[in-house]
Amino acid sequence: MFTYRVAKNPLVPIIDSGPTKLMESASAPDELTFVVNWSQPYYMADALGLRGFWPLPAHILETDYASMIEEQKDTVGWLNKSYWTSEYVHVGPFKLVEFTPQVEAVFEAVDDYFLGRPKVDRIVVRQFTDNNTTLANALAGGIDLATEGGLNADRGLELKRHWDVDGGGAVQFGSGNTWFVSIQFDAGVPNFQPIILDTRVRQALYMGIDRELLAESVTGGVPGNAAFALLPPDDPLYRYVKDGWKERYPYDVSKAIAGLEAAGGRKGADGYLVNGAGEHLKFELRTTGDQDRKQSIVGDMWKQLGADLDYLIVPAARARDVEYRQSFPGGEITARGSHDSTLTRLELSEQPTPSNRYSGNNRGHWYNERYEALVTQYRTSLREEGRGQVISQIQDLLMDEMPLLLLNYEPHVVFARKGVVAFQDDFMGGSDAGRLYGTYSRNAHEWDIAS
Numbered sequence: 001m002f003t004y005r006v007a008k009n010p011l012v013p014i015i016d017s018g019p020t021k022l023m024e025s026a027s028a029p030d031e032l033t034f035v036v037n038w039s040q041p042y043y044m045a046d047a048l049g050l051r052g053f054w055p056l057p058a059h060i061l062e063t064d065y066a067s068m069i070e071e072q073k074d075t076v077g078w079l080n081k082s083y084w085t086s087e088y089v090h091v092g093p094f095k096l097v098e099f100t101p102q103v104e105a106v107f108e109a110v111d112d113y114f115l116g117r118p119k120v121d122r123i124v125v126r127q128f129t130d131n132n133t134t135l136a137n138a139l140a141g142g143i144d145l146a147t148e149g150g151l152n153a154d155r156g157l158e159l160k161r162h163w164d165v166d167g168g169g170a171v172q173f174g175s176g177n178t179w180f181v182s183i184q185f186d187a188g189v190p191n192f193q194p195i196i197l198d199t200r201v202r203q204a205l206y207m208g209i210d211r212e213l214l215a216e217s218v219t220g221g222v223p224g225n226a227a228f229a230l231l232p233p234d235d236p237l238y239r240y241v242k243d244g245w246k247e248r249y250p251y252d253v254s255k256a257i258a259g260l261e262a263a264g265g266r267k268g269a270d271g272y273l274v275n276g277a278g279e280h281l282k283f284e285l286r287t288t289g290d291q292d293r294k295q296s297i298v299g300d301m302w303k304q305l306g307a308d309l310d311y312l313i314v315p316a317a318r319a320r321d322v323e324y325r326q327s328f329p330g331g332e333i334t335a336r337g338s339h340d341s342t343l344t345r346l347e348l349s350e351q352p353t354p355s356n357r358y359s360g361n362n363r364g365h366w367y368n369e370r371y372e373a374l375v376t377q378y379r380t381s382l383r384e385e386g387r388g389q390v391i392s393q394i395q396d397l398l399m400d401e402m403p404l405l406l407l408n409y410e411p412h413v414v415f416a417r418k419g420v421v422a423f424q425d426d427f428m429g430g431s432d433a434g435r436l437y438g439t440y441s442r443n444a445h446e447w448d449i450a451s
Helices: 002-007 058-071 075-079 131-139 153-166 199-207 211-218 244-248 253-262 289-305 339-346 369-380 384-401
Strands: 023-030 033-038 094-100 104-109 122-126 169-183 282-288 308-314 331-335 404-417
Touching: 002 058, 058 075, 131 153, 153 169, 153 404, 169 289, 169 339, 199 253, 199 289, 199 404, 211 289, 211 404, 244 384, 253 289, 282 289, 289 308, 289 331, 331 404, 339 369, 339 384, 369 384
Parallel strands: 282 308, 282 331
Antiparallel strands: 023 033, 094 104, 104 122, 169 331, 169 404
């Protein structure tokens, strides 16, 4: 009940607030029963992942929540409590016993875990500064396993090549985040760049991106990761959206240039596109530091069309500054979860505003009434066929309006060295916290070291 109370509060930044927004009321008729009344049918009502509803301990957090957030509106102070770091406790198979920020966290087995005592006594979660360091430690036998985020795709492939030869372990690839260029639609942000609001400009820019080359370059050559559909190939509804963006907007530089000219652009003497007033097709392309390579590739492709770009890398110190992040003036290379969680990036209820402390995911501030209706229809369709038909309509609408430009699916790399028992069951079922089964570590109590 406390978790329900927190999740319904717009002041609290929830990664995926969609499910709780549809919860009309909740009750606890006895100490073992939690009842949710939904405002409408909801396709994930019986299968909420951790991202949609993460249980919180009332006996630890409720008093401070009431005083700090409900009374003082101090969200930052509450989220800076040591509970969320060094004093974290939960109902999982391991308990936190040591925490060194940016270095490591140490967990010990919970003897009376309800699914049985874990098979290993201690887990040390280490953080490395870069992928090369992680790879070197894996090859040297200094790492037993890594879940998503431990290695990027190209280093994951390199590890796989080594281990395929010497039998050092197993590397697997799962589908991760969907990456795209988000467009800014809020004319009130500083230095707003209206030229990109012309749909013809966005469509032309998209045809100027070689998505297959981009995906191959940024995923280390892992095949099948160019984003040609709203959903990735391993999604149950993929057949309803397959290759939609590829067929509508094939990579074609000549068509892209023709589209920009149809929107009023022409090549100036300096090689840049200008409008009737002689102004450059100029806008900012922003991203975070770990995506600078992707930013450079997309930017170079657009410069070939005559676009005049300013590059901005979000400083690490401002990466979690939600007010700053929602104020990009042109385009932002970003990601929003995987599979249908991308839909939340465009919903009206997810727009960051002063009233919700800028906590929404729709940083581009796009709004479309039909989109809102279709997403509601999608989530209220309890049969797969019904959802498939609606997701196809949603994709058609997005291809018409182009509020985001799909780029690639990011492969998740997980690995376990020889002798480590992990990731051997339904591997893809746990590749994301929003999925039915939870994350890759959902069955950590079964991890083991082979004798």
